[in-house]
Amino acid sequence: MNNTANAPRVPKRVAAVILNSLKGGVVPRIGLPYITVGREAEIRALLTDLSLIADGGASFRFLVGRYGAGKSFLLQTIRTHAMGENFVVADADLSPERRLQGGQGQGLATYRELIRNLSTKTRPEGGALTLILDRWVASTQSPASADPAGARAAEEEQLEMHLAPLEELVHGFDFTRMLRRYRTASLEGDDETKSLVIKWLRGEYRTKSEARAELSTTTIIGDDDWYDYVKLFAQFLTGAGYKGLLVLIDELVNLFKIPNAITRQYNYEKILTMYNDTLQGKAHHLGVIMGGTPQSIEDRRRGVFSYEALRSRLTQGHFAREGMRDMLAPIIHLHPLTYEELLVLIEKLQQIHAGYYGYSARLTEANLVDFLKIEFGRVGADTHLTPREVIRDFIELLDIAYQNPDADIAALLHDVGGTQAACGNGDSATSGPSTTTVALGSAPRNPTDFAEFTL
Numbered sequence: 042m043n044n045t046a047n048a049p050r051v052p053k054r055v056a057a058v059i060l061n062s063l064k065g066g067v068v069p070r071i072g073l074p075y076i077t078v079g080r081e082a083e084i085r086a087l088l089t090d091l092s093l094i095a096d097g098g099a100s101f102r103f104l105v106g107r108y109g110a111g112k113s114f115l116l117q118t119i120r121t122h123a124m125g126e127n128f129v130v131a132d133a134d135l136s137p138e139r140r141l142q143g144g145q146g147q148g149l150a151t152y153r154e155l156i157r158n159l160s161t162k163t164r165p166e167g168g169a170l171t172l173i174l175d176r177w178v179a180s181t182q183s184p185a186s187a188d189p190a191g192a193r194a195a196e197e198e199q200l201e202m203h204l205a206p207l208e209e210l211v212h213g214f215d216f217t218r219m220l221r222r223y224r225t226a227s228l229e230g231d232d233e234t235k236s237l238v239i240k241w242l243r244g245e246y247r248t249k250s251e252a253r254a255e256l257s258t259t260t261i262i263g264d265d266d267w268y269d270y271v272k273l274f275a276q277f278l279t280g281a282g283y284k285g286l287l288v289l290i291d292e293l294v295n296l297f298k299i300p301n302a303i304t305r306q307y308n309y310e311k312i313l314t315m316y317n318d319t320l321q322g323k324a325h326h327l328g329v330i331m332g333g334t335p336q337s338i339e340d341r342r343r344g345v346f347s348y349e350a351l352r353s354r355l356t357q358g359h360f361a362r363e364g365m366r367d368m369l370a371p372i373i374h375l376h377p378l379t380y381e382e383l384l385v386l387i388e389k390l391q392q393i394h395a396g397y398y399g400y401s402a403r404l405t406e407a408n409l410v411d412f413l414k415i416e417f418g419r420v421g422a423d424t425h426l427t428p429r430e431v432i433r434d435f436i437e438l439l440d441i442a443y444q445n446p447d448a449d450i451a452a453l454l455h456d457v458g459g460t461q462a463a464c465g466n467g468d469s470a471t472s473g474p475s476t477t478t479v480a481l482g483s484a485p486r487n488p489t490d491f492a493e494f495t496l
């Protein structure tokens with residue numbers, strides 16, 4: 042292979058995660074830089090947003106691409122990057138139970154998920170809220186001094202300076218009151234109050250009376266105002282030593298799937314609020330990226346574009362076209378990985394696989410090209426083959442080749458390619474006459490994933 046010699050060595054633990062995740066059709070949580078291909082322009086654009094956020098601004102983007110185009114991969118890439126740069130990241134996948142707004146607490150459920158998933162460089166797997174608060178409390182304390190009273194006064198002044206701007210925001214008083222209580226409880230070693238405040242900040246109080254009994258407050262974070270608290274968090278975080286907050290919301294298609302038109306509109310209205318806030322300078326140190334399929338955004342009947350105020354703001358102008366994309370526009374279109382990019386990717390995967398199992402790579406460049414030809418040569422591949430299936434098939438091929446060291450690669454390729462193409466159609470539980478459009482030989486997926494094709 043052409044770049045075998047200088048292929049980076051991937052730690053075994055990371056290689057295992059990469060291979061397992063990809064074989065299972067999901068984006069690995071770690072090790073992305075070892076396999077990333079393409080997306081330079083997109084990554085550059087999102088990194089520009091990060092510096093804007095660090096400077097006190099706000100940004101809002103949609104990542105739009107077909108199933109398997111790489112939206113979640115890019116979100117994960119930028120997530121890792123942001124944490125490394127000292128941002129706090131919160132991510133959530135929407136679902137029928139998690140929306141932006143909903144009569145039964147579906148908006149609040151998204152907020153809770155975001156807060157649960159708060160991640161930082163030192164806590165990349167989520168659950169960083171306590172760590173962040175403790176860091177903040179520590180930063181508000183001055184070192185021991187000969188004049189304790191004077192030091193305390195200085196601390197108070199410092200604290201006021203930090204919290205005053207937050208108080209100007211909607212719900213700022215409630216939020217800062219809770220921060221103060223957390224701080225006092227921390228300094229007094231009162232763990233019980235600390236955990237009650239945490240419960241409040243996580244949006245876990247269901248009723249006002251519960252909050253009144255436990256915390257003597259009558260405000261709780263609710264379905265209609267959770268986003269105000271996201272803004273408060275974003276601004277608060279800089280005081281705790283972070284550059285800002287990046288919120289990642291994936292699977293926007295779940296809003297598209299809401300059956301009730303009014304409920305859908307309420308959800309899109311929420312997006313409009315967030316979008317306007319970022320443009321009008323009402324949010325600070327906050328970035329929002331939402332991932333969705335083209336249909337979930339552009340469909341005029343049920344997608345984001347069914348909400349006229351959003352459609353008129355978001356539609357592409359008349360100048361952008363293929364090969365001349367506008368990376369400053371709020372919508373970033375992800376083209377599926379090209380043939381060439383996939384070739385680079387499977388080369389990398391072969392190196393990782395060989396490194397992990399400790400053998401020397403056997404597939405020649407011609408084999409790799411053959412493999413892609415077989416994949417793309419299948420019925421319907423031009424419209425329905427996604428990188429996910431290609432990658433999964435390839436790792437399967439590597440696994441089989443590894444377990445059968447004497448097998449002839451070319452024959453194996455045709456066997457694997459041939460039988461999968463044949464049985465992929467029949468075996469897949471989701472493929473019936475009306476849904477043969479789904480990707481061939483795909484891993485078990487939730488049938489609702491295919492709403493794009495069946496609705």
Ligand SMILES: Nc1ncnc2c1ncn2[C@@H]1O[C@H](COP(=O)(O)OP(=O)(O)OP(=O)(O)O)[C@@H](O)[C@H]1O
Binds near residue numbers: 068078
């Ligand atoms: N730039 C890339 N470099 C390497 N691998 C990638 C890249 N983009 C995507 N992949 C891989 O392709 C597969 C599909 O990507 P991903 O899951 O991000 O797609 P998606 O657009 O989120 O799909 P869905 O709409 O089904 O959620 C994954 O296995 C992912 O790891």
Ligand SMILES: [Mg+2]
Binds near residue numbers: 112
């Ligand atoms: Mg995805």
